[in-house]
Amino acid sequence: MxxxxxxxxxxxxxxxxxxxxxxxxxxxxxxxxxxxxxxxVVRPRTGEEVAELVKxxxxxxxxxxxxxxxxxxxxxxxxRQYDLALDMTQLDRVIAFEPGDLTLGVEAGVPLEKLAAVLxxxxxxxxxxxPFGFRTTIGGTIASGVDSPLRxxxxxxxxxxLGTEFVTGEGLLARSGGRVVKNVTGYDIHKLMIxxxxxxxxxxxxxxxxxxxxxxxRAFVALFExxxxxxxxxxxxxxxxxxxxxxxIMSPRVAELLSGDVAARIESDPIPASLLRKTHWALMxxxxxxxxxxxxxxxxxxxxxQLSGATSTAVLEEDKTAGAFGRxxxxxxxxxxxxxxxxxVKMMVLPxxxxxxxxxxxxxxxxxxxxxxxxxxxxxxxxxxxxxxxxEQDSRRRVTQATDQILLTCRDSGGEATIPWCPxxxxxxxxxxxxxxxxxDQMRKLKEVFDPHGTLSPGRFVGGL
Amino acid sequence: xxxxxxxxxxxxxxxxxxxQKPEDLILYEYDGSVEVARPNCVVFPRTTADVVAIVxxxxxxxxxxxxxxxxxxxxxxxxxxQGGIVTVFSRMNRILQIDADNQRATVQPGxxxxxxxxAVAHTGLHYAPDPSSQKACTIGGNVSENSGGPHTLAYGVTxxxxxxxxxxxxxxxxxxxxxxxxxxPGYDLTxxxxxxxxxxxxxxxVTVKLTRLPEAIKTLLAVFETVDDATETVVDITARGIxxxxxxxxxxxxxxxxxxxxxxxxxxxCAAVLLIDVDGLRESAxxxxxxxxxxxxxxxxxxxxxxxxxSERELLWKGRKNAFGAIGQISPTYYSQDGVIPxxxxxxxxxxxxxxxxxxxxxxxxxxxxxxxxLHPLIPFDNRKQGQLQxxxxxxxxxIELCISLGGSITGEHGVGMEKDRLMPLLFSEAELDLMRRVxxxxxxxxxxxxGKIFPSTKGCxxxxxxxxxxxxxxxx
Numbered sequence: 001m002x003x004x005x006x007x008x009x010x011x012x013x014x015x016x017x018x019x020x021x022x023x024x025x026x027x028x029x030x031x032x033x034x035x036x037x038x039x040x041v042v043r044p045r046t047g048e049e050v051a052e053l054v055k056x057x058x059x060x061x062x063x064x065x066x067x068x069x070x071x072x073x074x075x076x077x078x079x080r081q082y083d084l085a086l087d088m089t090q091l092d093r094v095i096a097f098e099p100g101d102l103t104l105g106v107e108a109g110v111p112l113e114k115l116a117a118v119l120x121x122x123x124x125x126x127x128x129x130x131p132f133g134f135r136t137t138i139g140g141t142i143a144s145g146v147d148s149p150l151r152x153x154x155x156x157x158x159x160x161x162l163g164t165e166f167v168t169g170e171g172l173l174a175r176s177g178g179r180v181v182k183n184v185t186g187y188d189i190h191k192l193m194i195x196x197x198x199x200x201x202x203x204x205x206x207x208x209x210x211x212x213x214x215x216x217x218r219a220f221v222a223l224f225e226x227x228x229x230x231x232x233x234x235x236x237x238x239x240x241x242x243x244x245x246x247x248x249i250m251s252p253r254v255a256e257l258l259s260g261d262v263a264a265r266i267e268s269d270p271i272p273a274s275l276l277r278k279t280h281w282a283l284m285x286x287x288x289x290x291x292x293x294x295x296x297x298x299x300x301x302x303x304x305x306q307l308s309g310a311t312s313t314a315v316l317e318e319d320k321t322a323g324a325f326g327r328x329x330x331x332x333x334x335x336x337x338x339x340x341x342x343x344x345v346k347m348m349v350l351p352x353x354x355x356x357x358x359x360x361x362x363x364x365x366x367x368x369x370x371x372x373x374x375x376x377x378x379x380x381x382x383x384x385x386x387x388x389x390x391x392e393q394d395s396r397r398r399v400t401q402a403t404d405q406i407l408l409t410c411r412d413s414g415g416e417a418t419i420p421w422c423p424x425x426x427x428x429x430x431x432x433x434x435x436x437x438x439x440x441d442q443m444r445k446l447k448e449v450f451d452p453h454g455t456l457s458p459g460r461f462v463g464g465l
Numbered sequence: 466x467x468x469x470x471x472x473x474x475x476x477x478x479x480x481x482x483x484x485q486k487p488e489d490l491i492l493y494e495y496d497g498s499v500e501v502a503r504p505n506c507v508v509f510p511r512t513t514a515d516v517v518a519i520v521x522x523x524x525x526x527x528x529x530x531x532x533x534x535x536x537x538x539x540x541x542x543x544x545x546x547q548g549g550i551v552t553v554f555s556r557m558n559r560i561l562q563i564d565a566d567n568q569r570a571t572v573q574p575g576x577x578x579x580x581x582x583x584a585v586a587h588t589g590l591h592y593a594p595d596p597s598s599q600k601a602c603t604i605g606g607n608v609s610e611n612s613g614g615p616h617t618l619a620y621g622v623t624x625x626x627x628x629x630x631x632x633x634x635x636x637x638x639x640x641x642x643x644x645x646x647x648x649x650p651g652y653d654l655t656x657x658x659x660x661x662x663x664x665x666x667x668x669x670x671v672t673v674k675l676t677r678l679p680e681a682i683k684t685l686l687a688v689f690e691t692v693d694d695a696t697e698t699v700v701d702i703t704a705r706g707i708x709x710x711x712x713x714x715x716x717x718x719x720x721x722x723x724x725x726x727x728x729x730x731x732x733x734x735c736a737a738v739l740l741i742d743v744d745g746l747r748e749s750a751x752x753x754x755x756x757x758x759x760x761x762x763x764x765x766x767x768x769x770x771x772x773x774x775x776s777e778r779e780l781l782w783k784g785r786k787n788a789f790g791a792i793g794q795i796s797p798t799y800y801s802q803d804g805v806i807p808x809x810x811x812x813x814x815x816x817x818x819x820x821x822x823x824x825x826x827x828x829x830x831x832x833x834x835x836x837x838x839x840l841h842p843l844i845p846f847d848n849r850k851q852g853q854l855q856x857x858x859x860x861x862x863x864x865i866e867l868c869i870s871l872g873g874s875i876t877g878e879h880g881v882g883m884e885k886d887r888l889m890p891l892l893f894s895e896a897e898l899d900l901m902r903r904v905x906x907x908x909x910x911x912x913x914x915x916x917g918k919i920f921p922s923t924k925g926c927x928x929x930x931x932x933x934x935x936x937x938x939x940x941x942x
Contacts, residue, residue, distance in 0.1 A: 100704050100809040101838075123706060147648065156648075158656060159625050174897045180805040182622065182837045182877040184611045184660050185885075185892055186919065187901050191624075191656030200652070212706030238568070239589075241680035241746055292748035348646040350567040380567075381647055415646040434650055439642050443652045445907040449900070462651040 008060070009040055012084075015052045016042050020090070031067060031085040034078030034424040038065070038085040045090045047165055047173050047204035054202060055171025057084055058455045065457045066198040068109060068140030071132035071333075075144055075420050076197050077432055080459030086202060088139055094118050095205065096179065102210045103162065103179050108139025108203045124210045127154035129325065131332040134266070139203045145195020149246035149286070149328060152378050157194055160209040164190040166201035169451025179207040192446065199461040200450040214245060214288035219316040219324050220298065222305035223280040227251065227374075230281040231355050233308035234378050237285065238351065242300055246286040247378030248328055249354075252278055253387075254373045258327040263334045269323035275314060284328060285378075286321070331375045332383060336421060339371075341391035343399050343422040343430070345406050347382040349415030354380060357409050364405035368398040380415075391423050400429050411435055433462045466505035466548070470526040474508055474550070477518050482509050493533070493551050497598070497789075499800050499854065500541030500883050504531070504551040511556045513631070513639065513669040519552055520667065521637045523913055530635070531915050532663045534575065534606030537598040539801060540882030542610055542662050546917035552667065554605050560584055561670065568675045569628065569645055574605020574668045581673075590675035593620040596878070597786045605668050611660030613878030615711040615785065616742065618836040620676065622878065624659040631670035632658060635914040645672050657904070662880050663915040665908045679744035682710070683754035684772040684781055687739045687761040688732050692716055692819075692831075695737035696811040698764040699835045702741075703808050707756055711742040712836030713785055716815075719792075719830040719843065726791035729784035730777075735767065739835065740785055788832045789843075796845030800857045804868035805877040808838040817867050818842050825860040839877035840868070866891070881919045889921050 005023070012021045022028065022041040031038050044050045057064050063081035067073060068088055091107035094115065098104070099122035106115060112126075112133055119125050127150040130141050142164075147156055154160070163177025176189035193203050224230040230249045237247060250258075255276030257263060264270070276282050283305075287297040298315050305313045316324055327334065336342045349357050354376055361384045365372035371387040386402055388395035403419055410417040418434040437443075440463045447465045450456075459465075474483050484490060484507040494503040505528075510516045523530040529549030536543055545551050558575035565588035572581060578599040582591040595614035596602050602612070608630065613622045620626075629643030643655030658665050689695040695714055702712065715723065717736045724731040731738060739761070743753035758769045772778040792799050806814050815831060822829035822844070833841040842864055846853040865875050865888055875881070875888050889898060902920055906912070 098807060098809065100700060101807040102703060103807065145648070155621070155625065158653065159621060168900065172896055172900065174900050175893070176897075178805075178874045178892070180807060180838060180873050180877075182613055182617070182805055182834070182839045183874040184613075184622075184878055184880055185874045185876050186881070186889070186898075187904055188611075188624065188656050188660055189901070189904070191653045194653060194656075195648075196652055212708070235566075238677075241677070243677075243745065289746075289749055290752050292752070293746055296746055296748050346648070348644070348648050350564075350569075350646060352566045379647060416644060416649060418650050437649075437651055439640055439651065439654055442640060442642065442654055442908070446652055446654075446657075446904070449903045449907050 005039055011056060012040060012042050012053065015056065016044050016049055020044065031070065033065065033073050033082060034427065036078055036082040039083050041085040041087050043087045043090045047167065050086065050202055050204055051167045051171045051173040053086065054167050054169065054455060058170050058453050061453065062455070063458050064455055066143070066202045068137030069111065069135045071136050072140055072144045072146065074424065076460040077427055078424065078460070079457050089137065091204060099124060103181065104208045104210050105179055105205060106138055107205055108137065110138050112136055112138055112141060119210055120213070123213045125213050126208055127211055128157065129329045131330055133329055138206060142194055142206060143196065143198050143203055147377070147381060149248055149325070149377065152247045153243060153245040154211065158191055161190055161194065162207040162209055164193050164203055164207070165205035166193055166203050168201050169453060169455040173204070177207065181209050197460045198457045199465055200446060200456065202456065215290060216294060216318055217245070217286060217288040217321060218294055218298065218318065219321045220285045220287065220301045220313070221275055221316070222283045222310040222313045223277055224283070224310055225280065227281050227358050228355055229309040230283045233283050233305055233310065234351070236304040236308060238378070240300060240304065242287070242297055244285040244287045248284050249376040249378070250276065250282045250284065251374040252280055253371065254331065254375055255282065257334050257338055257373055258331070260338070262337045263327055266333050266337065267323070267326040267330045269326045271323045271327050272316065272320055275324060280311065284324065286325065328375070332421065335373060335385040335387070339387040339389070341388045341395055341399070341423045343386045343403065343426070344420060345384045345386070345403055345417055346420050347384055347406065347410050347415065347417045349380050349382070349410055349413055351378070351380045353413040353415060354382065357413055357415065358382065360409040361406045364402040368402040370398055370402055396426050396429060399426065403430055407431055407435055437462060466528065467526050470522060470528060471506060473522050474506065474519070477522070478508055478510065478515060483507065493536070494544065496536045496538045496541060496543050498539050498541045498882070498884055499798070500544055502541070502544040502546045503548070504545035505548050507551045507553055509553050509556045513633070516552065516633045516667055516669050517637060517639055519550065520633050520635060523550055524635070524637060524911070528913065529916050530913055532605070532609065532667045534603030535577070535601045537602040538606060538610060538882065539803065539879040540876065540884040542880050542882040542918060543606065544883060546883050554603060557669070565590060565675070569672060570675055571670060571672045572604055573670060574603060574608070576604050578602050578604055578607060585675055589678055591678050592626065592673060593676040594623045594626055597789065604671055604673070608659050608668050608671055609661070609663045610880040611878070613834065613839065615713050615834060618712055618834065619708055619710040624656060626674045627655055627659050627671060628674060629672040630655055630658055630668055632666035632668050634666050635909045635911065662882060662918055664905050664918055666914070681747040681750035682742055682744040682778065683750045684778040685741045685754060685757055686770040686781055687741065687766040688735045688768040689737045689766055690735060692737045692815050693812050694764045694766070695739055696815055696835070698739060698761050698766070699811055700809050701760050701764065702757060703836070705756070705760065707753060709741045709753070709757060709836060710744045713740040714831065714833055714835035715740070715788070716831045718828055719788060719832040722795050722830070723784045723788045723791045726794060727784040727787055729780045731784060732768070740781060792830070792843060792845060796847065798846055798848045800844040800846065800861055802840065802842045802861045802864055803876045803879040804840045804865050804873055806838045806840065806868050806871045806873035810871045811835060811838065814840065814867065814871060818864055821860050821863045825856045827857065827860060829860070838873070883918055886919055886921045889919070
């Protein structure tokens with residue numbers, strides 16, 4: 001260790017305590033992003049410590065990447081500069097849970113599983129069954145902006161995040177919003193923190209509106225010979241009075257991925273045998289309610305599925321749903337673990353465009369000799385996974401061609417696409433953040449305000465922000 | 466105001482596109498609040514290009530510029546606090562696109578909120594945010610204020626229903642923020658601009674979500690002998706995990722005023738009523754209605770009436786939506802507040818509000834969104850009597866301080882505007898306010914757009930902004 005590092009390390013210890021600073025190379029490796037390994041990992045215990053650390057880093061022109069459970073460090077571009085990892089997992093307290101008000105205040109490092117247990121004691125929950133749910137923290141979930149099947153009914157975090165406390169790139173500990181369910185006091189800065197990958201602020205506390213757990217829940221599954229027919233059912237449901245909690249359409253290969261050994265290692269609850277078939281497209285919808293509502297939903301869904309040309313339908317009772325919902329929730333990590341070079345394109349299109357963009361993505365994959373699997377959320381978000389057999393040069397070339405094609409297709413149909421996940425060494429070749437955005441200049445203005453020196457995750461975000 | 470600016474505006478918009486006579490300007494010096502500020506001129510753009518040109522003129526002549534929809538706002542957001550040009554969007558009122566398949570619509574800012582729902586009704590869809598002024602207020606105004614309404618309890622406020630915006634920045638740039646599709650990559654600029662109270666940009670186009678109308682709606686009117694019973698009922702409904710589509714409370718005082726005006730059939734001899742909507746599938750609405758009725762009875766409701774048909778439902782809601790107008794029979798002027806509290810604190814809060822009213826000699830009425838803890842204490846005062854406005858403001862400030870002490874907020878849906886800027890230091894530190902100011906300055910660097918709003922004009926906490934002595938004739942009765 002050289003002099004400069006020693007000084008930095010002692011300064012960091014002065015803020016986070018000696019046990020809060022890690023410089024052992026073996027441990028640092030776990031914080032690697034792309035080919036960059038930080039010089040130190042700091043584990044602050046309070047928002048004030050985070051502020052001190054960022055202030056110090058900003059003054060020394062060191063770059064920080066905040067991390068939680070490190071499940072999504074691969075998202076976005078690798079940071080331009082990466083000196084310190086800010087491990088937020090010591091900030092793991094539930095600060096205020098008011099079941100009667102349906103509000104919650106938590107520190108950013110709280111694991112989602114712990115949070116779910118606390119809320120369940122009062123029959124409440126946060127509708128965030130996100131990928132990597134088995135390990136991820138609430139802060140990482142919000143900062144990465146990952147979505148979940150339940151957005152169909154509950155919306156995304158944007159719809160029930162009430163406020164945050166965060167540290168700006170200059171080390172200011174600030175708050176936005178509050179902890180009441182309705183509030184228009186000041187700018188909604190907390191919304192800017194969602195999905196910003198820690199480039200505007202380090203989230204230290206988050207306030208949410210919570211929800212009563214839905215009553216008895218069922219999973220409805222219909223199988224189809226084509227995507228077109230599965231989407232037809234999606235459109236029928238959207239035009240009906242039914243309000244399913246989730247609605248996902250899955251390509252035939254998703255059935256294979258979700259029932260394999262890799263999937264079992266990630267989500268141990270099994271998916272019921274023959275629920276999905278490797279030869280068929282599937283639509284899975286979750287619904288809940290009293291017995292009359294369940295009966296009505298089941299009847300209507302079966303009828304609409306038949307009209308849409310389903311080859312079979314099934315309804316899972318509550319005790320059988322865990323594996324089905326769990327593995328669909330974990331589609332992304334399962335797909336990532338299924339190939340050495342899995343590349344996942346997130347396509348965002350109008351629902352009526354899903355048929356056409358899916359068909360075109362399928363062509364792009366197949367003309368480039370790539371296996372693929374697609375999971376489409378009913379509201380118009382498609383995760384299209386390309387599954388090359390290896391990470392060699394030729395695979396990279398074919399994936400690049402396919403993704404370029406898919407990005408253009410999405411844009412031409414009035415939508416957008418990004419590539420949230422791909423091998424680290426391919427990042428520079430792929431258009432990770434999609435095609436140019438017209439409002440990038442307006443985003444740059446925000447980065448200037450919140451992080452003028454580029455202290456926070458520099459370069460990880462859209463347009464090199 | 467520079468006569469060359471007037472001349473240029475007239476050249477741009479035509480003679481019928483600008484108002485500048487004092488008797489015309491007086492109509493634009495107020496909104497739904499108790500604030501007053503007179504502009505130097507009022508302009509009526511017809512196109513986005515007009516708006517860009519107006520912004521460029523304001524810039525060239527270094528003149529403040531304020532956007533305005535229907536002027537129903539309740540915090541002075543659309544008033545020209547520092548004079549200048551008020552830009553009224555009433556002529557940009559076209560629905561540009563209705564895309565029923567994708568449940569989206571794109572509208573100009575001057576489209577009246579309720580008109581959009583009427584225009585899409587044949588598709589079985591509606592625009593869910595429903596401010597009480599929805600028959601007059603515009604979607605552009607709703608976007609600026611992030612407006613709420615009774616049914617936002619279940620459906621969310623304006624920001625939850627906006628996909629994207631076209632805006633003209635104070636620099637004259639025309640930009641699109643967000644996207645008609647979900648999860649646009651990058652920072653959530655739409656989320657920042659919605660609710661920015663016209664301080665960041667003028668909105669020229671809005672893409673909104675359309676929501677399917679529920680199959681069944683049940684409207685219940687629960688009648689209580691004490692305010693406490695009504696508030697305890699609200700707390701208990703939430704605690705039992707029931708989420709009504711709307712849960713409104715009126716106290717007896719307000720109820721009598723409204724009944725006398727609307728004849729909705731409200732009982733006039735009770736202490737409070739709850740007006741509750743539950744909706745969803747037929748099977749679900751029925752069950753929820755029974756659950757809600759049970760909770761009401763547990764808390765000693767004298768009567769729980771379920772609207773028999775659509776016309777009775779509409780009548781009950783008409784009373785709610787026209788309530789503020791009804792107060793005019795009782796008092797020449799009133800001051801409506803907008804504090805928010807955690808829902809469990811409702812009973813104690815209403816008791817304290819009543820005490821605060823007594824202290825200042827007002828009988829404060831309450832008609833509000835009980836389900837989400839968004840209070841609207843209504844302080845009737847007579848502006849012709851010396852000191853009454855000042856006392857009303859003092860009482861309102863005490864109520865707001867109470868809300869904050871209970872963990873609440875100073876505004877739930879009306880906005881900070883010029884009404885509550887001086888209260889911002891009660892919630893945010895100077896450094897936090899400064900961060901927000903820097904966000905404003907990033908888009909509105911010269912401060913020409915809606916100056917004097919949201920942020921306290923004087924530095925430091927506790928400094929109370931002293932209003933000029935009210936000009937009685939200028940305040941709407």
